[in-house]
Amino acid sequence: MTEHEDRVSSIHVTAIKAIPVGLKGYVKVETNMGVTGWGEINNMETNVACALAESLGQLVVGENPTRTEHLWQRMFRAHRNLRNGGLMMHTISGIDMALWDISGKLHGVPVYRLLGGPCRDKIWMYPGPKAIKIGPGGAQYFAGTPAEVEGLVQKVKDAREKVGPDGAVMFDAHSCMPPPLLKQFAGYLKPDDLLFLEEAWVPGNIDAMRKVRESVPVPLATGERDRTIWEVREILEAQVIDILQPDCGHGGGISQMRKVAALAEAHYVPIAPHCTMSYLGTSASLHVAASVPMFLIHEGYKKRLPDDVAIKQWEMDEDGYVSLPEGPGLGVEVNEARAIEFGQTTDQQFKWPNARLRDGAVSDY
Ligand SMILES: [Mg+2]
Missing domain, CATH: 3.30.390.10 (Enolase-like, N-terminal domain)
Structure with missing residues (x-):
């Protein structure tokens, strides 16, 4: 040295x-x-x-x-x-x-200190006591009958029943509600029924997004499959969404997610990070969420892996907020021996999805 x-x-x-x-x-x-x-x-x-x-x-x-x-x-x-x-x-x-x-x-x-320090004291996360996300329940045909549309609307009513008027309901269309069906469904929604409607389209077609926006009264969110600043730029500039959902594990990690958040901020669009990772990746995403000014809510799930594989430091309070992910670093202790052992013994295995419509045609999912 x-x-x-x-x-x-x-x-x-x-x-x-x-x-x-x-x-x-x-x-x-x-x-x-x-x-x-x-x-x-x-x-x-x-x-x-x-x-x-x-x-x-x-x-x-x-x-x-x-x-x-x-x-x-x-x-x-x-x-x-x-x-x-x-x-x-x-x-x-x-x-x-x-x-x-x-x-x-x-x-x-903690990593959030290197990202400019915390912009908030705690982070709203779902699913939580007062925030839940629901979906259509699998592949949906292009347009629906009154019974089919009513079934989807009932899911929203049931979720509202669960969380009450001071709770948040999100609906993930999962790119499997084609525009005609979405138009039928949205006809029954009031602006405050949902915190947001997620992926009301298949990514990549701005004109289709614009058309959906004309018929949907609730806030629209997307972003889990849009990678890097170069892919989200087009969506933000087209003004077709209200909330951006970057995924720290899909879009380029912490380095890219913080830039994506800044680009969204420039368009006055808050982020609601998408996240289906275990505690390790979720903690990485929380560090970005802690350090950006325009943030709505963070997705995060328990039990993606046994608790002793990656030990986190943050906890959710009774109102559904998690504490900041303390460090040093990501603040996650990985038990390497346990991780290897779990990897060798688990029957959790990746399977290629195979979503189908009721007539056997391939569906998005
Ligand atoms: Mg989604």
């Missing part, structure tokens, strides 16, 4: 490994200073995810892990043809979380 060097400038990555943990891939990044970072890869065939993480991760071995933005660019722009593809982005997201975890641990602070 020269006199100009310190722990931050002389740290480098020595190894990267990825562990299949059921439906999740856990990425471990090791350094020459004994500081280790962890990240999560979600919604991928886990063995493919782990192999890709160890291959792509060679780009960060030997590099300074605190250069999170530089290394994100290295990975994202490493391959001109694969760039921005789903498998690449989910993998980059996991590695990026691990790099931020190292930065936080090296500085002895």
Whole structure:
């Protein structure tokens, strides 16, 4: 170490490994200073995810892990043809979380401190005592009969019954309610029936989104499948949504999610992060949520993995708010031996979805 060097400038990555943990891939990044970072890869065939993480991760071995933005660019722009593809982005997201975890641990602070510090004292999360999300219950035909439409409307009424007038109901259309059916359904909704209606379209068709917007009175949200600032830019500029739902595990990790949140802020659109990860990836997303000014509510589920695989520090209070994810780093203790053991013994296995309409045709889901 020269006199100009310190722990931050002389740290480098020595190894990267990825562990299949059921439906999740856990990425471990090791350094020459004994500081280790962890990240999560979600919604991928886990063995493919782990192999890709160890291959792509060679780009960060030997590099300074605190250069999170530089290394994100290295990975994202490493391959001109694969760039921005789903498998690449989910993998980059996991590695990026691990790099931020190292930065936080090296500085002895929660990651949100490195992102500008907390903008709030606690984070509203669903599902919670007063906030639930419902959906259509699988693939839906293009247009519905009165009985079918009434069935969907009844789901909203039942959910409202559960949470009361001071609770929040969200409806995830899951891209499987085609525009004609959506128009029929929306005809029964009042503006305050839903906190938001999610993915009322298949991503990628701005004109279709615009058309849906004309017939739907409730706030519209989307974003879980839109990756990076370059994909959300078009949606925000077209003014077709009210709430953006970036996913820290899909869209490029912490490095990209904070930029996406800033872009949304510039369009006066709050974020409601989408999240189906275990406590490791959920904590990464919470650090961003804690540090951005325009935030509505965060998705987060219990028991995606056994509690002793990744031990979190935040807790939900009786009103449905979770405490800030304290650190250092992501503030998650990963039990590596337990993660490996669970991965080797679980029967949780990735299956390719096979959603069908009632006539046997393939459906979005
Ligand atoms: Mg969704």
